[in-house]
Amino acid sequence: MTVKERDFVETSIPDGKQLNLVRYYIFSPFLRIFHWLMVISIIVLFATGIVIMTPMSMGEGQYVALNEWHLSVDWIRNLHFVFGFILTAAFLFRIYGYIVNKGDRLLPNIFKIKFWDDLVEVMLHYCLLKYTHKQFLRNPMARMSYVAIYGLIIVEIFTGLAMYFQVNPNGVGAFLFGWLTVPYGEMALHVVHHLVAWAIFLFAAIHVYMVVRADFMEREGEISSMISGTKILAHLPDDINDIRNEHGKIIKG
Amino acid sequence: MEKYDSIWDMYRKKGISRRSFIKTCTAMTALLGLAPTMLPKVVEAAEKRLPVVIWLHGHECTGCSEAFIRSGAPMTSDVILNMIALEYDDTLSAASGEPFEHHLQEVIKEYKGKYILAVEGAVPPDASGGYCMVGGKSFLEQIKEVADGAAAVIAYGTCAAWGGIQAARPNPTQAVSISDVIKNKPIINVPGCPPIPEVMTGVIAHYAMFGELPPLDNKNCPKQFYGNRIHDTCYRRPFFDAGMFANDFNDAGAKAGWCLYKLGCRGPETYASCGSMRWWNGLSYPIQSGHGCIGCTSKNFWDNDPFYQRLPEVAGLGLGNIDKIGAVATGALAVGITAHLATSAVQKKKRDKKEAEKIKQALEEQDRQSKRKD
Numbered sequence: 162m163t164v165k166e167r168d169f170v171e172t173s174i175p176d177g178k179q180l181n182l183v184r185y186y187i188f189s190p191f192l193r194i195f196h197w198l199m200v201i202s203i204i205v206l207f208a209t210g211i212v213i214m215t216p217m218s219m220g221e222g223q224y225v226a227l228n229e230w231h232l233s234v235d236w237i238r239n240l241h242f243v244f245g246f247i248l249t250a251a252f253l254f255r256i257y258g259y260i261v262n263k264g265d266r267l268l269p270n271i272f273k274i275k276f277w278d279d280l281v282e283v284m285l286h287y288c289l290l291k292y293t294h295k296q297f298l299r300n301p302m303a304r305m306s307y308v309a310i311y312g313l314i315i316v317e318i319f320t321g322l323a324m325y326f327q328v329n330p331n332g333v334g335a336f337l338f339g340w341l342t343v344p345y346g347e348m349a350l351h352v353v354h355h356l357v358a359w360a361i362f363l364f365a366a367i368h369v370y371m372v373v374r375a376d377f378m379e380r381e382g383e384i385s386s387m388i389s390g391t392k393i394l395a396h397l398p399d400d401i402n403d404i405r406n407e408h409g410k411i412i413k414g
Numbered sequence: 415m416e417k418y419d420s421i422w423d424m425y426r427k428k429g430i431s432r433r434s435f436i437k438t439c440t441a442m443t444a445l446l447g448l449a450p451t452m453l454p455k456v457v458e459a460a461e462k463r464l465p466v467v468i469w470l471h472g473h474e475c476t477g478c479s480e481a482f483i484r485s486g487a488p489m490t491s492d493v494i495l496n497m498i499a500l501e502y503d504d505t506l507s508a509a510s511g512e513p514f515e516h517h518l519q520e521v522i523k524e525y526k527g528k529y530i531l532a533v534e535g536a537v538p539p540d541a542s543g544g545y546c547m548v549g550g551k552s553f554l555e556q557i558k559e560v561a562d563g564a565a566a567v568i569a570y571g572t573c574a575a576w577g578g579i580q581a582a583r584p585n586p587t588q589a590v591s592i593s594d595v596i597k598n599k600p601i602i603n604v605p606g607c608p609p610i611p612e613v614m615t616g617v618i619a620h621y622a623m624f625g626e627l628p629p630l631d632n633k634n635c636p637k638q639f640y641g642n643r644i645h646d647t648c649y650r651r652p653f654f655d656a657g658m659f660a661n662d663f664n665d666a667g668a669k670a671g672w673c674l675y676k677l678g679c680r681g682p683e684t685y686a687s688c689g690s691m692r693w694w695n696g697l698s699y700p701i702q703s704g705h706g707c708i709g710c711t712s713k714n715f716w717d718n719d720p721f722y723q724r725l726p727e728v729a730g731l732g733l734g735n736i737d738k739i740g741a742v743a744t745g746a747l748a749v750g751i752t753a754h755l756a757t758s759a760v761q762k763k764k765r766d767k768k769e770a771e772k773i774k775q776a777l778e779e780q781d782r783q784s785k786r787k788d
Contacts, residue, residue: 214724214737216676218659218667235655289757292765330631330641330685339632346713347683351725352736359740363747370751378762 181395186412187298187404188390191258192265196387198251199314202244206317207362209241214355242325249318255311263404263412264390267299268308276301279399287371295399296381298392303371306364313361320354323347421460421496435460445488459623466529467618468521468560469503472553473546473580473589474535478571479505481608485615486695493615497622501529504548515549522563530621531564531599533557536573536580536589545587554595561596566627568602569593570614572710575603575635582716593634602627603634607710610687611694613639633713635685644707645681647689650674668704678722679706686711 216234258265270276280301285291287302294300299307323341326334341350376383386392404412418424425435439457443450471479483490483506494500501521507514521529537554538545546553561567569592572578580589593601604617617636620628628636645651653659653673660668661676668674675682681689684707688699700707706722709715718726727734 211737216657216659218657218661218676233655233657235657289754289761292761324683327643328646331637343632346715346718348680348709348712348715348718348726351683352728355725355736356728359736359743362740363743366744366747366751370755374755374758378758 182393183397184391184393185298185398185401185404186391187264187267188386189258189262189265190390191254192262193387193390195251195254195258198247198254202248202251203361203365205244206241206248207358209237209244210355210358212237213241245318245321245325248314249322252314252318263406264298267304267400267403269301269304280305296379296394296396297400298398298403299400306368310361310364310368313357313364316357317354317361320350320357324350324354419463421464424496442488442492445492456623459625462625464497464499465622465625466521466525467498467500467503467532468518468529468564469500469506469532469534470553470557470560471504471548472533472535472537472557472574473587474571474573474578476505476534478534478606478608478614479503481606481611482570482614483611484694485611487612488615488619490611490615493619493622497619498530501525512549518560522560526563528565529563530566530568530618531557531560532568532570532618533574533592534570536577536591537595538580538587538589539595540588543587557592557595561599564599566600566602566621567592567596568604568617568621570604571609572605572607572715575605576713578607579716582714600627601634602630602636604639605635605711605713606686607715609711610639610691612691613687635711639687639691640685640711642685642687642690643682644684644686644689644701645679647687648681648701649689650701663704671704674701674704674706676724677706678720678724680709680712680715680718680721681707684709684712684715 212232213234216237217232255265279295279297282291283294283297283300283302286294319338319341322334323338324347326332326338327342327347329335330339372383375381382389382391382393401411406412418427421438422435425432425438436457439460440450440453442460443453443456448456485493488497494506500506502514502518504510504514509517535546535553537557538552539554541552541554543552548556569575573580573589574592577585577589577591577594580587581591593603602617604614606613608614613636616639617628620636628638631637631640633640645654648654650671650673653671654675658667658670658672659676660672660674662668663677668677673679679701681701688701688707692699692702708721709718712718720727723735725736728736728739
């Protein structure tokens, strides 16, 4: 499909070549709200989680200071629980966005050979073996990693709620999540919860690096797209079909 | 020896009055912690035939029996003499050898489908392995034979309930729990290493009184004894909430009796009555004695080592604490990202230079061509 003149948001002529920049609307507000709630809650959850694992205690007499600074285990744990619930609730935004907006459904097309070919291409690029890769709304590697991160977060939510509700093993919460404590015992949940928390932290670090790098190397508004919901691209992206509506029209910003 | 069908039968045969019998029942009601309105039920239960119990010992240390005989309320002597008919238990019986094994066979035949099987210890599932032989038979064969005619199975202790220390890494005998071997019978898990004596007698007294299993949770443990975390019933919990910890067994915090969480106490994920009932008639329990809980009622607790760290290390890898692994991974990632970033930047610069040259060449070519035209 060729891009029509009236859809151009900006036309520039660097080095004599004409570049047509088109703004594509991709991410619904629900996904964006979810994303930033997730950012805040993951930061708080990771920090408080580390403190819960190794609580602060500065010796005799100092606990008064800890309590005044709201650093008692009780307060830190409550913070952890509150943000755990915020993260869980934020997932509902993600699910709603997934239902209402095509651009929120940029998940791996694992049943298409092309997807795997493109994945290899993008991976070669990130291994610094290939200078450029095809342009995508969201590249196959990102698609795979976002599914992985959702998987990790779901593991955290399930193990977290299972441990949380076991305070009353006869309650509704324990009825819903208590089965998780059965196969390997509750201690295993703590270990998994903690390991996955580190995995999410490392993912976040890589994610931030890759996004910033993509923004500088490819100049496609990667970072601002998570605020505005739109990307401005010079070429028609390879996976544009993923945001066409049923009439074959592209959703534009 | 004279045989009695029930407690009431025993009183009658010994010529003791109905009045004394009711008095005993009243005392028993109080001892079991039941409401006075339950008295008629207790009387009814005491008039019924005493439940026959067969107690088997497998892969174990007899620590559970040692705990069992120290129960205060109900008294162990009350339980084994008045509440149940303990027909077979090789550590408590006076008889031994072939006559005793013969007696076991008779009991199985006579009370088929009615007796309770109490088991202590794990089961090595390989019958040809030669592990844990009882009277020339493997324990696996024995337990299968006895469980076949049992009304219910009580798995006493962590070994019977989860496999225990026998099933801990590297588990040379491949020991498994009772529930892995016996599939078609109701099993009550009474884990602990050993379980609290009153819990052991309480479970069997419950069955003897009401003729049914106590309510069980999702791990098949009796709810009344395993319904709470030790952490949630611990008298040191306020210290945890306030952030007052013993950092070392020798420091002022340990001396002052503060929370042992940082010394690896497993209270936060262990379900037992230690915090509420305590041991030896409420005398004490591990945390009260200044040592963290090791989580002895939990599945695989032996493998959750080391016991003196908050979280167990990732089994068998020898990598240490998860936070340390995470910190090392973060450091490695930082180095990786820096290297990747630097290489990408160099690549981009080179590439941009090349591209600029290409454009320059193209422009020059254009220039030349236009000049040629001229």
